Amino acid sequence: MxxxxxxxxxxxxxxxxxxxxxxxxxxxxxxxxxxxxxxxxxxxxxxxxxxxxxxxxxxxxxxxxxxxxxxxxxxxxxxxxxxxxxxxxxxxxxxxxxxxxxxxxxxxxxxxxxxxxxxxxxxxxxxxxxxxxxxxxxxxxxxxxxxxxxxxxxxxxxxxxxxxxxxxxxxxxxxxxxxxxxxxxxRPRSCAILMVRIDDGKRAENWLDRLNTSRTTPVAVQLEAGSSEAIGGGIFGIAYEGTSVEVDWQIDQMGAELREAGLTVETVLRDAETQETWSRWQEFAVSGDAVVRFRAHVLPHSTVQMLRSIQELLPTAQILAQAGSGIVDVRLPNYPSDGLTQTFTKNLTPLAMRLGGHLTLTYHATGQELTHEMMWGGATxxxxxxxxxxxxxxxxxxxxxxxxxxx
Amino acid sequence: MNASQENRPHMTMANSTVTLAQQLREIVGNERLLTARSDTLVYECDGFVLEKDSPDIVVFPETTQEVSRIVQFCHAAGVPFLPRGAGTSLAGGCLPVGGGVMIVLTRMRRILEINLRDRYAVVEPGVVNAWLTRELKGSGFHYAPDPSSQGACTIGGNVATNSGGPHTLKYGVTVNHVLGIECVMSDGQVIQLGGPLDEYPGLNLTGALVGSEGTLAIVTKVWVRLTRDPQSCRTMLGVFESVDDATLAISEMIGAGIIPAALEMMDQGILVAVEQAFQFGFPLDAGAILLIEIDGLDVGLDAQRQEIIDICMQSKAREVRLAATEQERLKLWKCRKQAFGAIGRLSPSYCTQDGVVPRTKLPHILRRIREISQQHDLRIVNVFHAGDGNIHPIILFDERDQQQLRRVMLASNDILQECLDCGGSVTGEHGIGVEKLSFMASMFSPQDLEVMERFRDVWNPTGKLSPGKMLPTAGACGAEQIHPGRRAAL
Missing domain, CATH: 3.30.465.10 (Uridine Diphospho-n-acetylenolpyruvylglucosamine Reductase; domain 3)
Incomplete structure (x- = not known):
């Protein structure tokens, strides 16, 4: 049922x-x-x-x-x-x-x-x-x-x-x-996720630019935003799938590419160890207590900028970005003090548009103030x-x- | 053959046509408009030559605004009109049914933007597929759909027919690579669907417009996805004694979960012609060859190549050759992509079919094609996208022999019917056009077609945009037809 x-x-x-x-x-x-x-x-x-x-x-x-x-x-x-x-x-x-x-x-x-x-x-x-x-x-x-x-x-x-x-x-x-x-x-036989911490927003942005032309072929690039002290940064998760030979090579290659950028891998999860991380990513947008959930979808190169602006405007926001695709999923544990119209229609939606995308409200507990334009707003x-x-x-x-x- | 043409007084333009021509001339000027019969004759058909009909006026707009204004005038005049790219369609997609105005988009040929960081490009519809490939060379990115006619066909045309190509086995067809479309509606209104991102609020009309064969709107700008180049590739040539063995190998490969970047088959009939044309060194006594390409991370390719060689050898391959150098690889692909051009060596005329079967049914359909060939006393050769189950039997004939022409139609029908009986489709990438209208009723129920018509009617309420294409008009379904004849405008 x-x-x-x-x-x-x-x-x-x-x-x-x-x-x-x-x-x-x-x-x-x-x-x-x-x-x-x-x-x-x-x-x-x-x-x-x-x-x-x-x-x-x-x-x-x-x-x-x-x-x-x-x-x-x-x-x-x-x-x-x-x-x-x-x-x-x-x-x-x-x-x-x-x-x-x-x-x-x-x-x-x-x-x-x-x-x-x-x-x-x-x-x-x-x-x-x-x-x-x-x-x-x-x-x-x-x-x-x-x-x-x-x-x-x-x-x-x-x-x-x-x-x-x-x-x-x-x-x-x-x-x-x-x-x-x-x-x-x-079905791929093997899988790995590399975790890398980049606390500085600018570095995170640069790193994503480099990743775009990596010799490896990630199947997912996630960014779990850190606290508001490290605005724009957080923990990157880079996932690979394929034969174990392919996945091994990509772990090594990515390690080398990170070192070149002055970064280090914090953790490498392999096969069954990746399960928990996958489901945390997968369920993020629908899990946790939130009164408002939304998704900003912008050009991939603007992901960090969008994320940073959200953090600045909404300090309590919990954020997970599909950084490879320009998607920023956000959970708000409480209503923004400025109200929804100000927050979205005046601020964040126009910003998402300027960054080449749009913003969609995926959940709003009370439905108050919600309009068609606010909910699906932004894109032509x-x-x-x-x-x-x-x-x-x-x-x-x-x-x-x-x-x-x-x- | 050209019934409606005879009924229409072409030689002296009707007054209304003269007026319309004058209006359109004000938009595009004298040099970008054709009305003389000797000029418009060039546009009487595309790659499908069995039916012909000249447009009354041909215009060559250079901007979206011009297209919009042209369409507004056509709409007001109530005449049929349709877009055309390079005219490489093999199903009559650019046949101007009932004449009218043909809007040729080949002068809208600018690549407007290439954005590697965000992995998209924006092009005008007249950009030739291969131009974009050339432009991107060395950038580390490419546009994946690569129809065999990519040196001539336009991206606008690719969008209209949802073109495939050899490498779509792994990378997907045009619809998987189109992110957004700007188009002119049938009343001249300009709208944008989608854009540089892979998802937008609202209905996914971008996807619905791809493959709509010009019946919904005229595409004036396209946002395409750019794909990272594979690090490396291996190209192989499997030589088989018989078509049966080759198709079995294909079936085994897919069954084993191997998805090559491309997996193409050529049978002996076509091999001979290709060899004469390009002197690659194909074994002329082989029953069939498979052109197999795998790509991806270099580190994984040798193991995969061995797996493929083993499967081929188990399927009784005579040998599996490797393309040792990039030149050899490119030559192999040239042979494959220009195979159609080599057919002229075999026969004065030919007709290519475009059926699809589930991949495991390939051995069966190839056997049936042999039987059909014998039954109708026609020579049929095969070169096709085997990995997708997308067959392209080529029926050889002499256009001057009416009797033979009739048998060609019967054989085509038999082959496509067999594809349907196998649970497949009558077109994998060429489209319905006018050629396959009569099959729509076998593939779809009256209800399916009615829902499609209702969908089309919102975009194209008068039916004047690309009339007589894709959907059989009401009442035509029951008619027994051997020649896929032209329908009157809606």
């Missing part, structure tokens, strides 16, 4: 758990004429993100649609139902020496459909990309109750519009995803066009309304 815990921010009158596409179609067809909202829940791990909802509706859980549809391991593809648990999917792949190099938060509970719908990535996105890079086929039911599919089960295919891409990250507003076909990768996004597209898929406006595209 899905998590419909007390933290669920949606006004649900009921939760329905269809076990077939036909049942799901019936639910949507019934809800449409009544204009009754349908909120896809996934495993409930990503529901905090989105604008506050006022319209009561039905919660939709696909937990009963969790089968492997087809796993031709030698073709390196798998087709699964959207309700499948992500860890369970990875375990199935592990048995064949394969995997999806994705590390979304709450992977032990999260479901495939939710991960695709939110395009939820993690620290490995630097090396491998986000979920949408791996989705090659999709089945879904639109807001009218019409089932459709796009893509297919082969790794290369340009027939028809790429709805795999369109639905990845569409947050349940266009259609309910029921099946996903993934392209797979061989053709929201009107998106609304028009949404109406084609969901003319009755029942799919996850108010939260994402609709104002």
């Amino acid at each position: 899905p998590t419909t815990n007390h933290e669920c921010p949606l006004p649900l009158v009921d939760t329905i758990c269809p076990s077939t596409e036909e049942e799901l179609i019936a639910v949507l067809k019934a809800a449409g004429p009544k204009k009754q909202p349908v909120y896809p829940l996934g495993a409930g791990t990503g529901l905090q993100m989105g604008l506050p909802v006022t319209r009561e509706g039905i919660g939709l859980s696909l937990a009963a649609m969790d089968r492997v549809v087809e796993y031709p391991a030698r073709d390196m593809t798998i087709t699964v139902e959207a309700g499948m648990n992500f860890d369970q999917l990875q375990n199935t792949l592990r048995a064949e020496g394969q995997w999806l190099p994705l590390d979304p938060p709450c992977a032990s509970r999260a479901q495939v459909g939710g991960i695709v719908a939110t395009n939820a990535g993690g620290p490995r996105r630097f090396g491998y990309g986000t979920p949408r890079e791996f989705v090659i086929g999709i089945r879904a039911i639109d807001g009218r109750g019409v089932p459709f599919q796009a893509g297919g089960r082969v790794v290369k295919n340009v027939a028809g519009y790429d709805f795999c891409r369109l639905l990845s990250g569409s947050r349940g507003t266009l259609a309910i995803i029921t099946q996903v076909t993934w392209k797979l990768r061989p 996004v053709p929201w009107q066009l998106m609304r028009s597209l949404q109406r084609q898929f969901d003319p009755n406006g029942i799919l996850n309304p108010q939260r994402f595209i609709s104002s």
